[in-house]
Amino acid sequence: MAWLRPDGQRKSARAHLAVISEPKGYDRLSVEEQKAKLAEIFGDAGWETPRMLEGMKETKDFYLAEVIQVKMDKWSKGRVVLLGDAGYCASPISGMGTSLALVGAYILAGEIASHENVTEAFESYETLLRPYVSKAQK
Numbered sequence: 001m002a003w004l005r006p007d008g009q010r011k012s013a014r015a016h017l018a019v020i021s022e023p024k025g026y027d028r029l030s031v032e033e034q035k036a037k038l039a040e041i042f043g044d045a046g047w048e049t050p051r052m053l054e055g056m057k058e059t060k061d062f063y064l065a066e067v068i069q070v071k072m073d074k075w076s077k078g079r080v081v082l083l084g085d086a087g088y089c090a091s092p093i094s095g096m097g098t099s100l101a102l103v104g105a106y107i108l109a110g111e112i113a114s115h116e117n118v119t120e121a122f123e124s125y126e127t128l129l130r131p132y133v134s135k136a137q138k
Contacts, residue, residue, distance in 0.1 A: 001093065002042060002049050015052040017042055018093050027066040034064045067092055071137060076122035083108060088133040096136040104129055 001018040017038050019026075026037055039053050056062065075087040082088075084101030108125045115121035 002045055002047065002052060004048060004052070015055060016093075017049075017052070017056075020091075023066060023068065025066075027064060031062060031064075035062065038064075069137065075126050076119075079118055081108065081122045081125070088129075088137065090136045094136060100133060100136055103132060 001016075001020070003016050004013045005016070006013055019038075019041060026034055029037065035056055038056065042049050042053060069089065069091055072082065072087055075082045083104050085097060088100060088104070090096040090100055104125075107129050108121075111121040111125040111128070112118065115124065
């Protein structure tokens with residue numbers, strides 16, 4: 001996935017390249033090896049990607065990081081419940097983080113209000129929200 005966005009001053013653009021895969025260890029390569037690997041992966045991607053790759057070769061402002069997503073089996077234990085990124089973080093490139101947090105808070109509040117037992121409320125919250133979260137985490 002490749003995208004561009006303006007910087008804070010709107011004087012230049014930031015290029016982003018994202019590879020969705022199992023961990024590959026690219027973050028442990030040298031900067032030159034990282035750039036070569038991204039050029040290999042995105043070499044035939046089309047759109048503005050050739051221009052982005054050319055700029056990447058020349059820039060000193062380069063950063064590569066591995067992002068890992070943890071998927072929790074359970075979001076509560078006893079009287080403690082996880083909400084939003086703490087329990088079900090979507091990928092940083094999904095655009096779903098705020099939606100998950102707001103929908104999760106809304107459902108959690110409703111379930112706490114409709115159950116006398118907080119443990120049952122947490123279980124119901126997870127049952128109702130899990131399908132939405134699972135879809136957002138793909």
